[in-house]
Amino acid sequence: MLLVLSLLVLAAVSMPWGPPAHGSGESDFAAQREDMVRTQLKGLFRKAIQDRSVIQAMLKVPRHLFIPAGNRDWAYADSPVPIGYGQTISQPYIVALMTEALKLQPGMKVLEVGTGSGYQAAVLAEITPNVYTIEIIKALYQRAEATLKKFGYETVVVRQGDGYFGIEEFAPYDAIIVTCAAQHVPPPLFDQLKTGGRMVIPVGGSFETQRLLLVTKDEEGKRRSETLELVRFVPLVRSVRE
Ligand code: SAH
Secondary structure (H helix, E strand, O other): OOOHHHHHHHHHHHHHHHHOOOOOOOHHHHHHHHHHHHHOOOOOOOOOOOOHHHHHHHHHOOOOHOOOHHHHHHHOOOOOEOOOOOOOEOOHEEEEEEEOOOOOOOOOOOEEEEOOOHHHHHHOOOOEEEEEEEEHHHHHHHHHHHHHHOOOOOOOOOEEEOOOOOHHOOOOOEEEEEEEEEOOOOOOHHEEEEEEEEEEEEEEEOOOOOEEEEEEEOOOOEEEEEEEEOOOEEEOOOOOOO
16 A cells, blocks of 8 residues: 555656657647647646636647747647746646636727746637737747747737736736736736736746735625635746846
């Protein structure tokens, strides 16, 4: 019994670091994607993702095409993957957990802060066409905009700038997802959230464990928050990089 338990624990701990076990043809990537959904989104030791629209989206979006070619073999691993410029694409489970927490319906308007590779924006766009995303690093912004267009996510509006201020032009939003860790919930983002809206945001110091918060705006405009998970995200920075 003890042996079985420790093997299970070892399996859980070693999973993110396991070497990619597949080749790299397109059908093989599709098989890896199915594995990812089956083992990581509904796996042991975590709260299973229930929302069908999130599961469908993650089955569909070709995550490997959002990752620089040299790192593609890691695209469906249970871990974040480097995307250049010191940034990472989030672990698939965290993408699913955050998307599910938004309770998105088709037609809702959603803002993402931290476009990175564009992958999270594509997952959102599988659920609603009204996706707005902002990235502070110019090269990532340009690459993500091109990738999203190339793979059929033309409705996603991509901007470059400091997402601390949201994108006022298209506010208010039904949902806001922040994919970099902030020191506090940026007031401009809370202002741009509709009454009844939902925001998911990691809050805490750089490169330490942060709290993934679900922030909601009630009928009186008051803020409520709850912690969903402990996470590690790259920091929300404040200087725009050319
Ligand atoms: N959601 C992304 C991963 C994001 S990594 C994906 O699916 O690939 C976090 C991103 O936030 C990085 O690209 C980083 O450059 C960006 N970022 C950091 N601070 C920001 C800010 N103030 N405004 C907008 N983007 C920011």
